[in-house]
Amino acid sequence: MGQLTAEREISVGVVGCGHWGPNHVRVFSSLPGSKVAAVADPDVRRLESSRQSHPAACRFTDYRELLAQESLDAIVVATPTRTHYEIARAALEAGKHVLVEKPLCLTAQEGEALVRLARETGVVLMVGQVFLFHNGIVKLKEFLESGEVGKLYYIGSTRTNLGPIRQDVNAVYDLESLVPEATGELRVTPQTLIDLFNSGTAYVQVTTVLNPTGELRGTIVPTDIDIVP
DSSP: OOOOOTTSOEEEEEEOOSSSHHHHHHHHHHSTTEEEEEEEOSOHHHHHHHHHHOTTSEEESSHHHHHTOTTOOEEEEOSOGGGHHHHHHHHHHTTOEEEEESSSOSSHHHHHHHHHHHHHHTOOEEEEOGGGGOHHHHHHHHHHHTTTTOSOOBOOOOOOOOOSOOSSSOHHHHHTTHHHHHHOOOSOOHHHHHHHHHTTBOOEEEEEEEOTTSOEEEEEEEOSOBOOO
């Protein structure tokens, strides 16, 4: 698989037609230079629902059949998190560029393995970190870099919409990945999050500050709310 260019239309396959999958189908179908050529989901009802809005796309109940389509350039993985590694690995091995919804995998080891595989096969592996491209976040970054507000010591934000209640991962996996997108690199290691997960903590408060030397640091404070089985 060579590098993608703007000279031809990019053919995209979407695996997963649950909550986020239909959004990817809609957006890639509307973008100039790309088309959704195939979708896959084990739920036949979801596949039939997608047929109404995108009748030209091929449909499969087995994602492996989708990956076998040589005409596809890129794959979107919008499935439960526990399946991300298996599907993304298969797509990379098939020579497809891959966009995976967050979180990339359940473990750092799986994520590192996918990164190595993408480099070996010469394709793009990308995580769906939407805040990287959020107009509000981009504008805030421009505002801060302009120096108009002077030296920054503290910045705070409030999420007013928690979105759907996820059954495949807890709040740490779902929401923590948004924090580095909006605030930059934090001094919070993956092991910190794993320890929180193992302790049964489902909700965390993240505080990010610039210390007197201008270094960005972050701390995670767990609450007493436990994960609901």
